[in-house]
Amino acid sequence: MRKISDSTVRRLSVYLRFLEQAKSPTISSGELARLGGTTSAQVRKDLSFFGSFGKRGLGYAVPELTRRIRDILGLERGYRVVLVGAGRMGGALVQYHGFRQRGFHITAIYDQDARKIGSRWNGLVVRDVKHLESDLKKDPSDIAIVATPAESAQQVVDRLVRSGVKAILNFAPVPLNVPPDVEVKTVNMALELETLSYSLANR
Amino acid sequence: MRKISDSTVRRLSVYLRFLEQAKSPTISSGELARLGGTTSAQVRKDLSFFGSFGKRGLGYAVPELTRRIRDILGLERGYRVVLVGAGRMGGALVQYHGFRQRGFHITAIYDQDARKIGSRWNGLVVRDVKHLESDLKKDPSDIAIVATPAESAQQVVDRLVRSGVKAILNFAPVPLNVPPDVEVKTVNMALELETLSYSLANR
DNA sequence: TCCGCATTGTGAACTATTTCACAATTGGCG
DNA sequence: CGCCAATTGTGAAATAGTTCACAATGCGGA
Numbered sequence: 143m144r145k146i147s148d149s150t151v152r153r154l155s156v157y158l159r160f161l162e163q164a165k166s167p168t169i170s171s172g173e174l175a176r177l178g179g180t181t182s183a184q185v186r187k188d189l190s191f192f193g194s195f196g197k198r199g200l201g202y203a204v205p206e207l208t209r210r211i212r213d214i215l216g217l218e219r220g221y222r223v224v225l226v227g228a229g230r231m232g233g234a235l236v237q238y239h240g241f242r243q244r245g246f247h248i249t250a251i252y253d254q255d256a257r258k259i260g261s262r263w264n265g266l267v268v269r270d271v272k273h274l275e276s277d278l279k280k281d282p283s284d285i286a287i288v289a290t291p292a293e294s295a296q297q298v299v300d301r302l303v304r305s306g307v308k309a310i311l312n313f314a315p316v317p318l319n320v321p322p323d324v325e326v327k328t329v330n331m332a333l334e335l336e337t338l339s340y341s342l343a344n345r
Numbered sequence: 346m347r348k349i350s351d352s353t354v355r356r357l358s359v360y361l362r363f364l365e366q367a368k369s370p371t372i373s374s375g376e377l378a379r380l381g382g383t384t385s386a387q388v389r390k391d392l393s394f395f396g397s398f399g400k401r402g403l404g405y406a407v408p409e410l411t412r413r414i415r416d417i418l419g420l421e422r423g424y425r426v427v428l429v430g431a432g433r434m435g436g437a438l439v440q441y442h443g444f445r446q447r448g449f450h451i452t453a454i455y456d457q458d459a460r461k462i463g464s465r466w467n468g469l470v471v472r473d474v475k476h477l478e479s480d481l482k483k484d485p486s487d488i489a490i491v492a493t494p495a496e497s498a499q500q501v502v503d504r505l506v507r508s509g510v511k512a513i514l515n516f517a518p519v520p521l522n523v524p525p526d527v528e529v530k531t532v533n534m535a536l537e538l539e540t541l542s543y544s545l546a547n548r
Numbered sequence: 549t550c551c552g553c554a555t556t557g558t559g560a561a562c563t564a565t566t567t568c569a570c571a572a573t574t575g576g577c578g
Numbered sequence: 579c580g581c582c583a584a585t586t587g588t589g590a591a592a593t594a595g596t597t598c599a600c601a602a603t604g605c606g607g608a
Contacts, residue, residue, distance in 0.1 A: 146547075147565070148540060155539040159518065170585065179520035182585090183567060190587060198586040199574040215539050216546025223538075234437035240518060240535035246542075284545055285538070309541035311534070315362065315443060317382035325544040327537045331514070332443035334530045335426075335488070336358040336418050337351065338512035339449075341528040342487055343419025344349075350595065373555065385555090386597055393557060401556040401603040 150188045153180060154211050157188075161208040170201035220245040222281070224307075226298050227289035228253035228261075228268045231313050235287060236264045246285070250277060254294070271298070278305035289313040299326075353391045356383060357414050360391075364411040373404035423448040425484070427510075429501050430492035431456035431464075431471045434516050438490060439467045449488070453480060457497070474501070481508035492516040502529075 160177040161169070171185040178185070189195055189207075192214050196202045212218055223246050225232055235241070236248055251263055252271040259270050269277070286307045290298055295314035302310060303324055312318055312328040320326055363380040364372065374385040374392075381388070392398055392410075395417050399405045415421055426449050428435055438444070439451055454466055455474040462473045472480070489510045491498055498517035505513065506527055515521055515531040523529055 145564095146543075149565075151540050151543045152536060154543075155536045156520070158539075172585080177520075181567075183569095184565095186585090186587060187566080194587060196586050197574060198572065199576095199584045201585065214543070214546075216542045217539065219546075221538075221542065221545075230437040230440045234433040235534070237433045238534065241538065244535050244539065246535075246538050285541055309545055311537055311541060317359070317380075323548070325541055327541055329532065329534065329537055331438070331441065331532065332447050332449075333355060333358045334514055334532055335424075335444065335449050336361075336420065336447065337354050338488055338514060338528055338530055339419045339424065340354045340357075340417070342424075342512055343417075343422075345526070348594095352595075375555080384597070386599095387595095389555090389557060390596080397557060399556050400605090402554045402605055404555065 144191065146191055150191065151215070153178060153184070153188050154215060157185065158208065158211045158215065158217075161204055161211065164204045167204055168197075168201045169204055169207070171196070173201075217245050220247065221285050222247055222249045222283040223285045223287060224248070224250045224252065224274075224278070224283045224302075225287045225289065226252045226271060226274070226302070227287075227291075227313075228255075228258045228263065229289060229291075232287075232289040233263060235289060235313075236266065248287075249281065249283065254290075274298075274301055275305050278302075278307070282306050285309045285311070287311045287313070288318075292316045347394065349394055353394060354418070356381060356387070356391050357418060360388065361411065361414045361418065361420075364407055364414065367407045370407055371400075371404045372407055372410070374399070376404075420448050423450065424488050425450055425452045425486040426488045426490060427451070427453045427455065427477075427481070427486045427505075428490045428492065429455045429474060429477070429505070430490075430494075430516075431458075431461045431466060432492060432494075435490075435492040436466060438492060438516075439469065451490075452484065452486065457493075477501075477504055478508050481505075481510070485509050488512045488514070490514045490516070491521075495519045 156178040157174050171182040175182045175185045195207050195210055225236060225248050228251050236251060251266050251268045252274055253259060253268050254271050258268050261268050286302045288295055288298055288310055292314045295316055296318055299310060299318045303320055309325045312326055315330045318326050359381040360377050363377060374388040378385040378388045398410050398413055428439060428451050431454050439454060454469050454471045455477055456462060456471050457474050461471050464471050489505045491501055491513055493501055495517045498519055499521055502513060502521045502523060506523055512528045515529055518533050518535060521529050
């Protein structure tokens with residue numbers, strides 16, 4: 143498959159959010175662009191990488207386009223997700239409704255800290271991270287969320303990779319090393335604030 | 346000032362993190378690149394937009410480069426940050442150590458929900474969001490973090506903008522409309538998972 | 549002092565992404 | 579049925595970002 147840029151994929155995800163809320167049966171690239179904060183040409187270009195879904199003069203049929211984008215993004219299947227790190231961020235993530243809504247089910251939480259192990263989080267019992275490998279052997283997951291301190295992140299990731307995890311959402315503020323067949327997204331909130339600081343400092 | 350790309354600014358922020366942990370008195374672009382997950386040419390190019398800080402044959406003096414990057418990013422001054430939305434994400438953010446470490450001080454938390462107003466979060470009392478404007482008049486902030494539900498985000502942002510906030514870190518899953526002199530960064534975690542889903546679906 | 553090695557700084561080449569602009573359709577209406 | 583208005587799909591042009599490659603140092607040692 144032709145290489146699609148990350149920015150295109152992110153925009154598809156944004157379009158999808160608005161398609162799901164759309165009231166009218168059709169929508170134009172211009173309207174999607176307005177909602178998603180981009181341009182109509184960009185919307186059409188993004189979609190054109192995957193096929194031609196619209197009707198000239200009319201726009202896109204909302205239900206069809208919704209289905210196509212879900213399909214492109216691979217959201218039809220639903221994912222089991224394990225979370226490592228039951229700190230504050232982990233806690234927020236476990237409860238975050240957006241994940242479940244989108245078909246991402248957190249099925250286990252792990253931590254190292256004896257004080258956290260055994261406690262309940264949103265119906266899940268925090269397990270000792272030493273069970274990570276054996277649990278994943280029984281119930282594999284494609285996706286893991288890493289919300290550990292920076293120091294332990296790489297080590298946890300190595301274990302996840304060995305256990306067959308293929309995609310990692312990383313909240314620890316370090317770049318992670320993984321083999322090329324594993325995908326990592328790092329979310330670093332301090333870094334986001336720093337880009338804001340930069341824009342304040344340079345105006 | 347010459348327009349600097351967002352990706353360059355983000356990488357500077359990554360370099361800074363490693364410079365602060367560096368042990369040796371100098372560091373080469375190659376080493377910074379290795380740590381930050383990029384290439385040495387990229388490191389040198391990024392830095393070259395702002396001046397020439399290195400010594401040929403030797404590399405960069407860690408303390409000086411650290412200082413220069415902090416300065417470029419505008420981190421020397423320290424920021425007051427207000428947080429709107431005392432939900433789970435807000436709670437995680439308030440406690441997040443990375444912010445304070447970097448000079449971002451959360452000075453107030455607001456919510457709409459009577460059950461949350463008055464409760465203490467990490468030493469701060471959650472205030473009724475109706476006081477937002479008057480509080481900001483007394484104690485202005487340049488930066489706000491919005492962690493409200495999607496529905497109220499735009500309305501909160503309008504009020505923040507009217508109260509002089511110039512930069513917003515947005516955790517609500519909607520693009521926000523702001524005047525051109527206000528900067529917004531949106532962090533959307535479901536979207537990050539969706540890009541992972543895409544990469545799993547297309548291999 | 550002079551040589552050789554390491555490493556920067558930077559144009560130029562390359563690659564990627566966005567924007568433009570317009571022909572091709574579609575549906576509605578007279 | 580034929581025309582008009584709306585809107586897509588897409589090459590081509592423009593812009594932006596990354597990588598290359600090499601001359602220009604600066605230092606340490608003979």
